[in-house]
Amino acid sequence: MIVTIDGPAGAGKSSAARELARRLGFIFLDTGAMYRAVTWAALEAGVTLANEAELARIAHSIDIKLNGSRVAIDGKDVTDAIRTFRITTATHFAADHPGVRERLVQLQREIAEGANIVTEGRDQATVVFPHAECKIFLTADERIRAQRRHEDMQRRGEQVSLDEVLAKQRVRDQRDQTRPVGALRKSGDAIEVHTDGMTPEEVVNRLEEIVRARQKGE
Ligand code: C5P
Numbered sequence: 001m002i003v004t005i006d007g008p009a010g011a012g013k014s015s016a017a018r019e020l021a022r023r024l025g026f027i028f029l030d031t032g033a034m035y036r037a038v039t040w041a042a043l044e045a046g047v048t049l050a051n052e053a054e055l056a057r058i059a060h061s062i063d064i065k066l067n068g069s070r071v072a073i074d075g076k077d078v079t080d081a082i083r084t085f086r087i088t089t090a091t092h093f094a095a096d097h098p099g100v101r102e103r104l105v106q107l108q109r110e111i112a113e114g115a116n117i118v119t120e121g122r123d124q125a126t127v128v129f130p131h132a133e134c135k136i137f138l139t140a141d142e143r144i145r146a147q148r149r150h151e152d153m154q155r156r157g158e159q160v161s162l163d164e165v166l167a168k169q170r171v172r173d174q175r176d177q178t179r180p181v182g183a184l185r186k187s188g189d190a191i192e193v194h195t196d197g198m199t200p201e202e203v204v205n206r207l208e209e210i211v212r213a214r215q216k217g218e
Contacts, residue, residue, distance in 0.1 A: 010145030
């Protein structure tokens with residue numbers, strides 16, 4: 001069974017999807033981590049991010065391994081390195097380039113082959129797994145999303161103001177919704193869940209309820 005969870009930045013997709021996968025005994029796939037990984041590898045290699053051909057070459061040449069919430073590139077653990085503000089704001093180059101998307105979509109489909117999986121991102125229901133059995137669109141008010149991300153960053157010791165996080169998030173939302181390939185949009189057959197005012201536990205409970213109902217054929 002394939003469960004897709006798409007939605008804007010900061011809607012709480014990653015933590016909800018990870019916990020949902022654990023409860024169901026499914027694989028968890030964080031596709032945003034893959035776009036971040038390509039960005040990190042390109043910066044390490046000294047590649048100009050606007051150079052689309054070089055970025056696609058990096059996406060094809062690196063070995064990205066996702067193990068639960070750990071991410072490794074060519075054997076090096078980059079789990080924390082790909083979550084910095086620098087990588088977050090630079091990842092749109094990788095996400096906007098069709099050559100990079102094509103490669104990552106291919107990898108995502110390979111990972112899902114024959115597996116029970118919860119996969120989260122922006123284009124999972126619309127582009128990568130249009131035939132997924134269960135599609136969820138997770139969203140929340142933009143201020144709440146920015147507050148959540150700001151709290152995460154403060155926990156990691158990053159000094160950024162809430163206003164700056166909100167401003168950058170607006171730019172990212174706009175980019176995510178308007179990119180020519182793999183844009184963020186709700187699939188017509190997805191169930192929309194608004195997480196405003198819900199605790200993380202309540203969000204996962206709701207998602208589990210949706211998937212269990214689908215498993216029973218409801
Ligand atoms: O979800 P996360 O914030 O980690 O994603 C990082 C970036 O990768 C997002 O800003 C988004 O633009 C991009 N992305 C994407 N397609 C996906 C997942 C993420 O374009 N399936």
